[in-house]
Amino acid sequence: MRNIKNIAVCLDLTEMDGILLTYLKRLHDLIPFQNLTLLHLMELEQLPDDISTVIPKLGKSLDQIIENELLETAQEHFPQANGPNINCHIHTNPDVEDFTEYIDSQDYSVIIYGKKTSYMGSGILSAKLVRLSNCNTLFVPEIGLPVFENVTIAIDFSSYTDKIIPIAKRFQETAKSNIHPVSILKIGRQYFPYIKNYQQISKDMEKDTLHKYKKLQKKHDFNPPLSIIKDNEQNIGKLIYTFAVHTSSNLIIVGNKGKNDEGDLLIGSVTEQLISHDKNLPVLIVKK
Amino acid sequence: MKKKYFDVHAPVFWPASILIIIFIVITLAVGKPMEQIFNNIQSFITEKTGWLFIISINAFIVFCFYLGFSKYGSVKLGGKNAETEFSTSSWFAMLFSAGMGIGLLFWGVAEPVSHYANPPYGEGYTIESATRAMNLTFLHWGFHAWAIYAIVALSLAFFTYNRKLPLTIRSVFYPILGDRIHSWIGDVIDVMAVLATLFGLATSLGLGVKQVNGGLSFLFDIPNSTSTQVLLIAGITGIATISVFSGIDKGVKLLSEWNVRIAGILLIFILIVGPSLFIFRSLVQNLGNYINEIINVSTWTEAYRDNGWQGDWTIFYWAWWVSWSPFVGMFIARVSRGRTIREFIFGVLLVPALLTFLWLTAMGGGAIFLDLQNEGHELASNIIADEATALFVYLNEFPFQTIGSLVGVLLVISFFVTSSDSGSLVIDSITAGGKLDAPVGQRIFWALSEGGVAAVLLVGGGLTALQTAAITTGLPFLIVLLIMVYSLHKGLQKEYARNQALKEELNKKSYEKNLNQVIQKNLQKRQEQ
Numbered sequence: 001m002r003n004i005k006n007i008a009v010c011l012d013l014t015e016m017d018g019i020l021l022t023y024l025k026r027l028h029d030l031i032p033f034q035n036l037t038l039l040h041l042m043e044l045e046q047l048p049d050d051i052s053t054v055i056p057k058l059g060k061s062l063d064q065i066i067e068n069e070l071l072e073t074a075q076e077h078f079p080q081a082n083g084p085n086i087n088c089h090i091h092t093n094p095d096v097e098d099f100t101e102y103i104d105s106q107d108y109s110v111i112i113y114g115k116k117t118s119y120m121g122s123g124i125l126s127a128k129l130v131r132l133s134n135c136n137t138l139f140v141p142e143i144g145l146p147v148f149e150n151v152t153i154a155i156d157f158s159s160y161t162d163k164i165i166p167i168a169k170r171f172q173e174t175a176k177s178n179i180h181p182v183s184i185l186k187i188g189r190q191y192f193p194y195i196k197n198y199q200q201i202s203k204d205m206e207k208d209t210l211h212k213y214k215k216l217q218k219k220h221d222f223n224p225p226l227s228i229i230k231d232n233e234q235n236i237g238k239l240i241y242t243f244a245v246h247t248s249s250n251l252i253i254v255g256n257k258g259k260n261d262e263g264d265l266l267i268g269s270v271t272e273q274l275i276s277h278d279k280n281l282p283v284l285i286v287k288k
Numbered sequence: 289m290k291k292k293y294f295d296v297h298a299p300v301f302w303p304a305s306i307l308i309i310i311f312i313v314i315t316l317a318v319g320k321p322m323e324q325i326f327n328n329i330q331s332f333i334t335e336k337t338g339w340l341f342i343i344s345i346n347a348f349i350v351f352c353f354y355l356g357f358s359k360y361g362s363v364k365l366g367g368k369n370a371e372t373e374f375s376t377s378s379w380f381a382m383l384f385s386a387g388m389g390i391g392l393l394f395w396g397v398a399e400p401v402s403h404y405a406n407p408p409y410g411e412g413y414t415i416e417s418a419t420r421a422m423n424l425t426f427l428h429w430g431f432h433a434w435a436i437y438a439i440v441a442l443s444l445a446f447f448t449y450n451r452k453l454p455l456t457i458r459s460v461f462y463p464i465l466g467d468r469i470h471s472w473i474g475d476v477i478d479v480m481a482v483l484a485t486l487f488g489l490a491t492s493l494g495l496g497v498k499q500v501n502g503g504l505s506f507l508f509d510i511p512n513s514t515s516t517q518v519l520l521i522a523g524i525t526g527i528a529t530i531s532v533f534s535g536i537d538k539g540v541k542l543l544s545e546w547n548v549r550i551a552g553i554l555l556i557f558i559l560i561v562g563p564s565l566f567i568f569r570s571l572v573q574n575l576g577n578y579i580n581e582i583i584n585v586s587t588w589t590e591a592y593r594d595n596g597w598q599g600d601w602t603i604f605y606w607a608w609w610v611s612w613s614p615f616v617g618m619f620i621a622r623v624s625r626g627r628t629i630r631e632f633i634f635g636v637l638l639v640p641a642l643l644t645f646l647w648l649t650a651m652g653g654g655a656i657f658l659d660l661q662n663e664g665h666e667l668a669s670n671i672i673a674d675e676a677t678a679l680f681v682y683l684n685e686f687p688f689q690t691i692g693s694l695v696g697v698l699l700v701i702s703f704f705v706t707s708s709d710s711g712s713l714v715i716d717s718i719t720a721g722g723k724l725d726a727p728v729g730q731r732i733f734w735a736l737s738e739g740g741v742a743a744v745l746l747v748g749g750g751l752t753a754l755q756t757a758a759i760t761t762g763l764p765f766l767i768v769l770l771i772m773v774y775s776l777h778k779g780l781q782k783e784y785a786r787n788q789a790l791k792e793e794l795n796k797k798s799y800e801k802n803l804n805q806v807i808q809k810n811l812q813k814r815q816e817q
Contacts, residue, residue: 013802043799051800051807058810069806096790097367124794131789266785 004033016114021077026146030175063090131266144282152244160255237273297721304482315748323749326756334599349435361630366449372626390703398678400652408597440617454722457481463778484765487757488611490741502676503697525739528708607762
């Protein structure tokens, strides 16, 4: 994502399309990108009769109609000449796996999905794609604001952390964002019932985490200080989310999987919590 | 064009070829003393690493059952929409013929009788030793052997069909190595697979040719000597080369179909003219014994009473199966597209094993039965005098001896040819980077080198050399197999998670509504124009 060339956005012909394109417009103003691909999956194998009887009257095939519709909406949002090159891909095979393969074969820096909270049952497609695809994914909820002044990044010292920091730096440099790195420390107290000096352990672990973070800072030439949250009660996703709200962040950047996530998870448990229905902040999931 | 005759993946082809040539040259240069060297290598490996073989092979079988019964059992090879290429019955037939045909002919009579006469412990020529003999033979040819094949075949099929990677051993390591499977590590893995396959094949071919020689000397008084055997290898490799040249679809397919048919006829012949009732009764009893004793026998390592028996038998077999496994695995993988993992595991594990048990009971069990009737145990001593003639000595007990033995010899030859053929095909495909349609020239090269290695091994030390070759190449590949188990499990976890994620139906109703709105809008626009 360091050099943003191609961005894709998944559109589904609902009002959500407008929200996503507004978001993208604002992103483009701050961090310009060259190409924007509008993606659409035709979810129907067979068209219902009332649609298929009308189509001949329009003189165009269905995918052409959809393509025109999407391009029209996109041009409304990017009217000026210095906008990105916009192109469109209508995936006519309704198989989600096939669509995922197509997405992974393209060189998108990031793909953007909308997350609908108002009506349940929708958003199944994006929930599938975020699990199956290998592409960096930005989830934008309906009320997610296109503001990048404050950005929270979750640090867990896994291999993804090394990929998150350069992206955060990019926001820092081009969008002048304030980056808020956060790391959650969980010390299972119940595991050490005989250790009296609990405070000491907690201090040692904190010191250790800061030391590791210093190394990271040196490696990436990255200056924002790390916040450490110690809490054993709430789940990590909830803690990160609350931290983001407290720092007025409007974007959270996380890795696809944490250090302890098992092999049979496609996305990690923390990431899963952050994109769940009750959370309303945009989340960028770094996968590669 | 250069590519017309040779289209190889150089980093695999050349190291493998050079290692094989070095091996041949050293063995020929050293000559007779090589036999002692082979002996030392063999006893070193079996003594020091025998336990590793025993525990690993048991781990494989546990893993197979785990996969078969677990939630991963529902994963389909080739994706959820894949269809099977072969009917279930012909799939079973192919599984059986791929595995051990030539070995079963060689050891089918010789092994049970040998255990019966010289048991690992206890007295020979007794009812106890007879029962134990069948039990041990079942162990060596039963579920454990097929578990090894099942793991290799399943891994290959899964990564080739579901992950669309090339059909070579390195692809199996994708979950661990990622794209590094295309680097030198992958080359090393493939070189190991080539060597294991080649030496495993050479072992089988060497055994086969010894048996052909035994049969010919039995029938026509042709001298039973190494030079005859080398000549035979040359002749049969020649036939194999012609069959390779004629194309895999014709020669090999025809031969392997007839192999199974003739072997079936031979089996039915024995069932009819042999001690039929005994065979069926003892099959039931042997099966029960086998299942009852399986944990005991399969974890027995001669820990308290080591007289070197296991090194010659169990460890040799485990190593032999391991070194065969890339070959058989690749074949099974090719015919198993569209099977679910559950179907695959139980198909590969149970059906061929049960048929093998019937064969072993009819051959070796029958021989033991006949021998138990006689005080002098002449039949048994004649059989164990030379493993290579065991089958013919046994067939001699029945009417139409000459025809029976002739059929036996022809069967061994044709199994030889098919093994050599399909073996070269597998090695060829590995050394060509997973291509299936590599040029014929290469395949001929590999057919010749298999014959060459088998001949050199016979010259350099006979049966011991053959066994050493299988064991020494089996050991490194055993490690590869252990890693393969981990890798396959990881791959399946991901596949299962993907299937789960794909399960939920998309909300088509709401999509239909949105689509309708767009259409109506367009319709309106058009009418306004």
